[in-house]
Amino acid sequence: MNAETPADLPPLPAAFSALLDALIPPDARPRVEASYTSPKAVVFRVNPLRAREPATVLASLAPLQPEAVTGADGVYRLPATDRATLTHHPLCAEGSLYIQGVASMAAVWALDPQPGEAVLDLAAAPGGKTALIAARMGNQGRLAAVEPVRARFFRLKANLQRLGVRNAQLYLKDGAQVGRLVPGRFDRVLLDAPCSSQAQFTRLDPASWAHWSPRKVRASAVLQARLIRSAADALKPGGVLVYSTCSLSPEEDECVLDALLRERDDLTPESLPWPVDLPSLPGLTAWRGQPLHPGLALARRVLPTEWTDAFFLCRLRKRT
Structure with a gap:
């Protein structure tokens, strides 16, 4: 039996294709489509x-x-x-x-955790980024890993044990409450936020987008807004916050950050450490006719290709 050609495969959801039309430059579109x-x-x-x-x-x-x-x-x-x-x-x-996907690793490279610091992973399961943080810290210092879903929490615990992480304390807790409970506690905070999971899309399996919709994007953005406020509250003055998602939608990415930056003036976007030549675009400074914080141009939207997944990340510094 011959392998299916792209023309034989089911199309991506129309709303998602429209998003690609709005975001992806024409010269990058063929590689993205092929992914x-x-x-x-x-x-x-x-x-x-x-x-x-x-x-x-x-x-x-x-x-x-x-x-x-x-x-x-x-x-x-x-x-x-x-x-x-x-x-x-x-x-x-x-x-x-x-x-582990290289774009996922890039979130930890952007965080740049150091031995001896206090670091928070606010949405930690299944633990790949948490373990990479521990490795960058040399298992020295305090690493707090938070996960609110019981089944995912125990998967996180098992993964960290298997990967040799010894400096992590795990919390079965709603991450949106952490900033209120321990304000100004951490040198660095990673929020790899729950999202609409567009990085999982593949035309080889229509089930990969079966639960996706623009409504899910909007619902994810509401949760992300709660979590990023908690992350910012938990951060020490002078500390670094990295926000990331596996979504391409600006509503889950720049728009969440724009709302935070408009609410508080103690956070500033920074350039990202970028050791690997990942195919990416700068963050948006306008979307759907609305201006966004100009500093968001320093964010990165990693494009899906034959070896990379869709990803978004931004690094913020809290003023001393």
């Missing part, structure tokens, strides 16, 4: 909290031949055809390596 019609390359990182030297880990993956991701130490990619083999490899089970 929805084939399986993505698999990206993983060697976990320094568990692993031996990366060269030893890579040798143990033979006959797989990972390609190093330029600019990101210990990060590699393999063709999509190797995903199942990698997923079931003993190195994954023991936590020596972790499958």
Whole structure:
């Protein structure tokens, strides 16, 4: 049987295609469109909290031949055809390596946590970013990981144990309450906010968007607004807040940040550390005819490609 061609595959939702029309420049559109019609390359990182030297880990993956991701130490990619083999490899089970999208890792690079600091991951499950934060901290300092959903909380706990995280305290709690309970507690806060999950879309599986709608985008934005206010309250003066989503919708991205920046004058957008040449666009300073905070041009919208997922991230500094 012949493989399906893009013309044979079900189309993306009309509202989402309209969003792509509004956001994606014509020269980038073919690559973005192609990303929805084939399986993505698999990206993983060697976990320094568990692993031996990366060269030893890579040798143990033979006959797989990972390609190093330029600019990101210990990060590699393999063709999509190797995903199942990698997923079931003993190195994954023991936590020596972790499958994680490079755009997701970029949120932790933007946060830039340091050993000995107090760091908050406000929506932590399933734990990939939390574990990378712990690795960047060398398991030194205090890492608070918050997750409100019980099943996801226990998945988070199991993942962090498997990945060798020792400096994390886990809280089964509504993240929107944290800023009120511990104001000004943390040097750095990551809010990888629950969102409408557009990064999961693939025309190979219409179920990937079965629960998506513009209404879900609006509902996600309401929750995100509550969480980002809590994140800002929990941050120390002089501290760094990184906000990220796996959504392309400005209503979940720049518009959430714009509302926060209009409410309070102690937060300023900053340039993002950007070690890997990810295909991306600067943040928007206007949407649907409405101006947005000019500093949001420093945010980044990572484009979906054959090896990257859709992602948005912005770094804010709290005034001392």
